[in-house]
Amino acid sequence: MSEYKNLLAHYDQDNDIKKQGLVDHLFEVSKRAKDIGSLVNLKSLCELVGLLHDLGKNSDLFQLYIKGEYSGKVNHSSAGAKILEYIEEKSRNVYNIDKLLKNEKVKIRVWHLYKEILQYPILAHHGLYDIIDNNFDYHTEIRLEYDKNGEYDFQGKGLNFFIFLNKEYKVISGKSIYDLYYEGFIEFIKIYKKLKKMASRLDDKLCKKKALNFYYGALVRLLLSILKDADIYDSSNYYRKNKDKVYSKDELNVIWKQMQDAVEDLYGRFNNKLNKSELDRVRTNLANEIHRFSQNHNYGVYKLSMPVGSGKTYASLRYAIANSVKFNKSRVFYCTAFLSVLEQNASLIKRVLGDKYVLEHHSNIVENFEENGDEEDEKEYLIYEYLKESWESPVVLTTIVQFSNTLFKDKSSNIRRFAKLINSVIIMDEVQSLPTKVIYNFNLMTNFLTNIMNCNILHCTATQPNLDNKVALQYPCFYGDHSHKSFIIDSIQNAQIFDRVDYYNLLGEDLNTVLSTEEIVSHIKRQLKNEMSVLIVLNTKKAVSNIYNGLLEDSEVQNLDSEIIYLTTNQCPKHRLEIIETMKQRLENLRNGKGQRKLICVSTKLVEAGVDIDFDLVYRSLAGIDSIIQCGGRCNREGKKFSKGKLFIFEYEKESLKYLPDLEKQKIAAKSALRILTRKRLMDTKINIEKACDYYFTKLFSNEAVESKYLEYPINKEETVFNLLTTNPNGVTYYKNKNNKKPSFRLRQAFKTAAIHFDLIKEDTINVIVPYKNNELIESLYDAIDSNNYSDIKVLLKQLQPYTIAIRRLDEYGRYVSKELDDEICILSQEAYDEKVGLSKGELQLLIC
Structure with missing residues (x-):
């Protein structure tokens, strides 16, 4: 048996000091996976997956490969999944599983489902795969038959190594791997019942079935993520003196307390401010109400509906830190749709919390290493995984794109980060900006995050999209916790103080008037005669360029002695933030009567939400009602203007949305919502746009539900990402037609295909x-x-x-x-x-x- 202790898991051919024994690696990974899994009551499942994931590295072929003595393809992940077949068979009678199932009132298929859910993370820990593959075969079965050609000796050396590993595990833990399998099943029964209860909250039978299968898939991703995090951490750190930092519970408690002191010091300064305005008092009262809520709710998803300019950023930060202190949370995430908002708010948050424990993550600087099952170069894979950001920091500031990639994409770094969401507070700022096509996938994953992964999530926005709308949505978000309380603030008594902008319609009586560049510039010139600043927000870069050039070339605009700013994503975040900060100072000076040079900014939607800028006038090219209201928050933001600010809604003739179907759908729903406001003549007249917001989202969701399967994220006319992540009906049909039988396996998802096609923003x-x-x-x-x-x-x-x-x-x-x-x-x-x-x-x- 001593030869098993000499087996290698990792070996650097350029430096033979850098090597790790296989048994050591399996025990280290299982220990870290167990620690992470314990946070979600899955410690035995995770320990077992960690213990078996690299079992196949015991093969002669792999040992030659890792020393550079064999250059072919090597399968090292199938053995660990195959041994589960052996363990399942041996365990059923030993642990009287049939009696357990009867007592727990669950069927035998749950026992088999348990094994499948364990097998997938082991098989996929170097790359996702579709369970029903492109040839309409059961791909898990193909992977389990890896030894049928005689290249691998599973029945001999493979089983003998497992027997040795089991003995070693008994010495360390006092129990067998079979005991661990049984303990894991006890955990699985509990989580299975929770998943079933979550799915049962839906009305339709088919919806319940699809939701339950979605939750199975989310559990698979969670186990895979925990395994990958433990595996990559050990594999890339075993020989390093300075290992990647992992924060202990005690360390986090100290950090949260320090951060809480910093936040409360900030609010102390707010409270002690001299000559406080009514707006200052309202902001503080709202923040106090939100803070009280944070002390009573460990997990759940909640609506934080606050008007623009009401202090949402600091109030939500205070909530997150206070909740982390109270309930020993592992991390805080701040996610927003707009880079400009992230850049600004990251600066504000770091000013309060400091830089040391805060990560600002916009993008992956290191390109994703392409995984290919068991065929990747082990050394290169580990180097690039080590360099990628793994979200270990206590506070992570990121985009909704990066966040969605973590939930659904196939890259190793994305999957690894999923486990970092466990037991966290997640602030989803400007949640209304989620593309309509991802709603069902996001809603069900949100339900999983809160109920299974113990997350506390805030949906922050002035324009709530009502993701719990059961009339329009078959798969709603379940707001609240056991109390089912969905709103943190039930009503805002001081709404009048936030009424700082009047909205005007330039769309004409029938809402079909389209303006030329000259007409828009002419309207802006007339308004600027009595105002000092204007923001023009359009839907496309080409439209921005046209209006910008139109203003530059207009002689009357030139005579106004104005500064014209063109704000785009052509600048990096640091550059853009500097431009915005300079612009903010100019606007503040103008508001205080300092300076006579007018300021004009032409921009895409990157400034429409969350950016603290304060213009006299705003022009918004027709888009969703939520976008229009958000733009209103950039107008007379502090309420210091002697008269109300003005926002003009228009449609621009040179703005084509041909390649932006989501925006086109939002425009259609917005026009429907605007039509309900009034039937009188509308040209250049004031409208009460807030009243249209709820109707707009209901109309938008209903249009999508009637029109197609758009809310399920369509890939083509026949297939959707949602289908692939649930029951995979098309794949099942093709499998039945090819094999003349129904699938006997429970998991049927096409995880790889779904992940490839899921993109919040479709950009290569x-x-x-x-x-x-x-x-x-x-x-x-x-x-x-x-x-x-x-x-x-x-x-x-x-x-x-x-x-x-x-x-x-x-x-x-x-x-x-x-x-x-x-x-x-x-x-x-x-x-x-x-x-x-x-x-x-x-x-x-x-x-x-």
């Missing part, structure tokens, strides 16, 4: 570091890459996050980009970036996302 992009006042950082990165100093590379990549831009994967940008670390890191050349406009090469400007 690459992230590039740009040179903007960061030459020293970039030079340090080059030096670290040259010396293969991966610890320094990781630190520098974190510091360079705010200096990245996503551009489409086209060949034209190649000559301006330096590719480093085997093309995994891309750095833009200085000549292609201008300190005023950002990307300065015409062809690159066309590529920017």
Whole structure:
């Protein structure tokens, strides 16, 4: 048996000191997986998966491969899943499973489902796969038959190694792996009943079935994520002196208390402020009400509906930190749809909490290493996984795109991060910006996060999309916890103080009037005669460019002595934030009567929500009602204007939404909502737009439900992501037709295909570091890459996050980009970036996302 102790899990051919024994690796991974799993009452399941995941590395073929003595493909993940067949068979009688099932009132299929749910994470820990594959075969079965050609000796050496491992495990734990399998099943029965109860809250029988299967899939992803996190951590740190930081519960308690002191100090300064306005008092009272709520609710999803300008950012931060202190949370996430909002609010949050324990994660600077089952280069895989951001920090500030990738995408880093959501507080800012097509997947995953992963989630916005609307939605979000209380603030008694803007319609009586560039510029000029600042928000970059040029070329605008700002994603986050900060100061001075030079900003929707800017006038090209109201929050924000601010809604003739179907659908629903407001002549007249918001979302969701399966995220006319993640009806039909039998297996999802097609924003992009006042950082990165100093590379990549831009994967940008670390890191050349406009090469400007 001593030869088993010499088996290797990892080995660096360039440095034979860097090696790890297989048994040590399996025990280390199982221990870390157990610790993570204990947070969600799955410690035995996770320990078992960790213990068996690399069982196949005992094969002669793998041992030759890892030493560089064999260069072919090696399967090392199937053995651990195959041994579960053996364990299941042996355990059923030993532990009297039939009696247990009878006592628990569950059927034998739950016993078999348990095994399938354990097998998938082991088989997929180096890459997702579709359970019913493209050939309409049961792919799990194919993977389990990996040894049928005689390349692998599972029945001999494989089983003998398992017997040895079981003996070693008994010495360490005092129990057998079979005991662990049984204990895991006890845990599984409890979680199975919870999942079934969650699905039973739906009315329709088919909906219940689909929801239950979705929850099975989410559980599989959770187990896979825990396994990958434990595996990658041990594999990339076993030989390092400075290991990746993992925060203990005691350390987190200290950090949360420090952060709470900082937040309460901030609110103490608010309370002690001299000459407080009525708005200041209302903001503080709202924040206090929200804080009280945080002390009574450990998990659940809640609506935080606060008007624009009511102090939502600080109030939600206070909620998150106070809840973390009270309920020993593991992490706080702040997620928002707009980079501009993230950039601004990240700055505010860091000012309060400091930088040390806060991660700002916009994008993946290190390109995702392509996994391919068991065929990846083990060494390269571990290097790139080590460099990627794993969301270990106590506070993570990120985008809804990155967050959605964590929930649904197939890349290793995305799957690994999913486990970091366990026992966390998640602030979803501007939740109304979620694309309609992802609603069903998001709603069910939110239900799983709160009920199974013990998350406390805030849906923050001034314009709630009512994701619990059972009239329009077959798969609603279950707000609240056991109390079913959905709103943190039931009503806002001081709404009048937030009534600072009047909305005007430029769409005409029939809502079909379309304005030219000249007509829009002319209207702006008339309004600017009596005002000092104006913001124009459009739906496309081309439209922004047209209006911007129209203003620049107009002689009367030039005579107004005005500054015209063109704000785009052509600038990196750091650059853009500086522009916004400068603009904010200019606007504040104008509001206080300092300066006579008028300010005009033309922008895409990147400034429509969450950015603390205060214009006299706002123009918004027709979009969703929520977008229009959010834009209203950029107008007379502090209520310091002598008269109300004005927002004009218009439709622009040169703005095509041909390639933006979501926006087109929102426009249609918005027109329907506007029609209910009044039937009198509407041209250039005031409208009460807030009344249209609830109707707008109901109309938007209902249109999608009637029109197609759009809410299920359609891939083509026949298939949706939602179908693939639930019962996979098309795959099952094809399987039955090919094999002349119904599938006997319970899990049928096409996880890989669903993950490939799920994109919150459908862009094939690459992230590039740009040179903007960061030459020293970039030079340090080059030096670290040259010396293969991966610890320094990781630190520098974190510091360079705010200096990245996503551009489409086209060949034209190649000559301006330096590719480093085997093309995994891309750095833009200085000549292609201008300190005023950002990307300065015409062809690159066309590529920017």
